[in-house]
Amino acid sequence: MDDVRELVAYLSKVERGYTKTLNRAFIQAGYDLSREQYELLQVLWSEDNVNQQTISNRLQKDKYNVTKLLNTLSKRGFVQRKMCKEDKRNNFVILTEKGVEVKKVLIGIEEQIHTDLTFTVSSQEIKSCVWVLKKLTDMIS
Numbered sequence: 143m144d145d146v147r148e149l150v151a152y153l154s155k156v157e158r159g160y161t162k163t164l165n166r167a168f169i170q171a172g173y174d175l176s177r178e179q180y181e182l183l184q185v186l187w188s189e190d191n192v193n194q195q196t197i198s199n200r201l202q203k204d205k206y207n208v209t210k211l212l213n214t215l216s217k218r219g220f221v222q223r224k225m226c227k228e229d230k231r232n233n234f235v236i237l238t239e240k241g242v243e244v245k246k247v248l249i250g251i252e253e254q255i256h257t258d259l260t261f262t263v264s265s266q267e268i269k270s271c272v273w274v275l276k277k278l279t280d281m282i283s
Contacts, residue, residue: 153275160259167251173244174218178203180248182211183220183237187245191224191236220244 161177168175175183178201185200186192198208212235215221220241226232260268 160255163255163259164252167255168248171247171251173248175248178207179211179215179220180252182208182215183241183244183248186221186235186237186241191234193226193232193234197235215241 164177164180165175168180181201182197185197189196194205194208194212197212198205201208203211212221212223216223219238221235222238223233224236226234
């Protein structure tokens, strides 16, 4: 029991630390973006022109929080909403030119952080950790 408690505590610390590191790196590079906003952009980079429900499902976040993220990204010029012609209640989210252009830079920042974080950790250790976390996730999902 104590081992699982310790594992969960470290997972929480790592997640918070990773978020702070990523947010700080984006700010230092001149991009006022949070990790959550970045993750939403990643959804659109993999499939642009999707509705808010799709984004909500992919991020595993409720529509309210996705709306807040979209509002911020829209104000900053990364995305825009497009109303569906068949169902005016359904909005599609599309990347703007700015949203497309930042992809390479932001992914590069994330990849550099991953390189820095795993400098002293072997790929086998990472794979073992992922295997354990996936197994635990499958059990509680």
